Amino acid sequence: MSVFTPVTAADAAALLAHYSLGELERLEGIAQGVENTNYFLTTTTGEYVLTLFETIAHDDLPFYMGLMDHLAHHEVRCPAPMAREDGEFIGNVNGKPACIVSRLPGTPEMHPGPADCRAVGSILAAIHIAGVEYDAGLTNPHGHAWREHFAAKVAPRLTAAENALIESENRYQAMHDDTVLPQGIIHGDLFRDNILWDDEHGGGVIDFYFACDDALAFDLAITVNDWCSTPEATLDPERTRAMIEGYDRLRPLTEFERTLWPAMLRRAALRTWLGRLGYNHFPRDSHMTIPKDHAFSRRLLEHHVAHARELEASVA
Ligand SMILES: Nc1ncnc2c1ncn2[C@@H]1O[C@H](COP(=O)(O)OP(=O)(O)O)[C@@H](O)[C@H]1O
Numbered sequence: 001m002s003v004f005t006p007v008t009a010a011d012a013a014a015l016l017a018h019y020s021l022g023e024l025e026r027l028e029g030i031a032q033g034v035e036n037t038n039y040f041l042t043t044t045t046g047e048y049v050l051t052l053f054e055t056i057a058h059d060d061l062p063f064y065m066g067l068m069d070h071l072a073h074h075e076v077r078c079p080a081p082m083a084r085e086d087g088e089f090i091g092n093v094n095g096k097p098a099c100i101v102s103r104l105p106g107t108p109e110m111h112p113g114p115a116d117c118r119a120v121g122s123i124l125a126a127i128h129i130a131g132v133e134y135d136a137g138l139t140n141p142h143g144h145a146w147r148e149h150f151a152a153k154v155a156p157r158l159t160a161a162e163n164a165l166i167e168s169e170n171r172y173q174a175m176h177d178d179t180v181l182p183q184g185i186i187h188g189d190l191f192r193d194n195i196l197w198d199d200e201h202g203g204g205v206i207d208f209y210f211a212c213d214d215a216l217a218f219d220l221a222i223t224v225n226d227w228c229s230t231p232e233a234t235l236d237p238e239r240t241r242a243m244i245e246g247y248d249r250l251r252p253l254t255e256f257e258r259t260l261w262p263a264m265l266r267r268a269a270l271r272t273w274l275g276r277l278g279y280n281h282f283p284r285d286s287h288m289t290i291p292k293d294h295a296f297s298r299r300l301l302e303h304h305v306a307h308a309r310e311l312e313a314s315v316a
């Protein structure tokens with residue numbers, strides 16, 4: 001997250017008047033993240049996170065709130081949304097829709113080994129399995145149409161080589177029909193910084209605001225691309241194998257998923273690259289934001305394009 005919309009103690013106290021969460025003790029802006037405004041919020045009853053939604057359509061918010069509520073009740077450790085006294089999860093702060101969720105303890109593991117990756121694979125599979133019973137849906141707003149549209153928008157700011165790579169990758173993706181793959185609720189952003197680990201509970205998952213309906217293997221590819229990549233923008237074979245095993249033991253991959261695995265890894269790398277180009281070339285006015293490395297995502301995509309055989313072998 002970031003702070004795009006500053007929140008004062010008085011704003012937070014006015015919001016808390018709609019909840020039974022006690023009195024405000026402390027409010028602290030969070031620099032991490034790039035999508036929403038976030039604050040740690042401490043009250044006399046506990047520790048929470050206040051989120052102001054900056055870009056998400058108001059109509060989509062019940063999907064995210066309901067999903068966290070559902071998963072929190074289905075053995076996925078994740079933030080629980082706090083209900084207001086009127087029963088709603090969403091309120092308003094400084095003109096922005098806002099929610100309060102429980103704050104998870106723990107810290108991210110930014111230098112994972114194979115054992116961490118195996119655990120993450122199992123956490124992702126548990127989300128996919130629990131998602132089957134969630135009775136709401138959301139079409140991926142960053143699917144094929146978005147990739148094409150965004151490519152045209154960002155094109156004037158990129159080099160000819162970058163535009164050629166995006167164009168050919170969009171063409172490749174259009175040729176690979178993923179509707180044959182199992183679909184369901186995906187997290188969509190299970191990067192290293194979105195799991196908080198603590199000794200007592202293990203991994204807790206945050207940041208469900210890219211969740212949507214899509215191919216489950218695409219979600220695994222997003223996760224592998226982040227957790228199993230090396231600083232040289234390649235995939236570490238041992239970590240990749242461990243994550244796929246951790247996933248597969250709970251939700252076995254189908255033959256189609258194995259066949260389309262290289263395409264999913266490429267699609268995930270393209271999605272992240274385009275997203276990061278957006279943060280970089282069309283920045284929003286933020287009071288606190290940590291930039292994302294878009295060149296790394298391009299190099300990862302280039303690696304995937306050049307090493308199709310290796311990617312196939314990683315899931316064989
Ligand atoms: N429920 C939570 N419990 C603990 N920390 C959280 C929680 N939600 C967010 N955070 C903290 O805020 C940071 C940014 O959150 P994130 O959801 O990734 O932002 P964004 O919505 O911009 O993607 C996280 O890296 C984490 O430090």
Ligand SMILES: N[C@@H](CCOP(=O)(O)O)C(=O)O
Binds near residue numbers: 033193194207276292
């Ligand atoms: N994880 C994505 C984009 C969203 O970042 P977050 O820090 O807000 O989760 C990326 O790294 O590009």
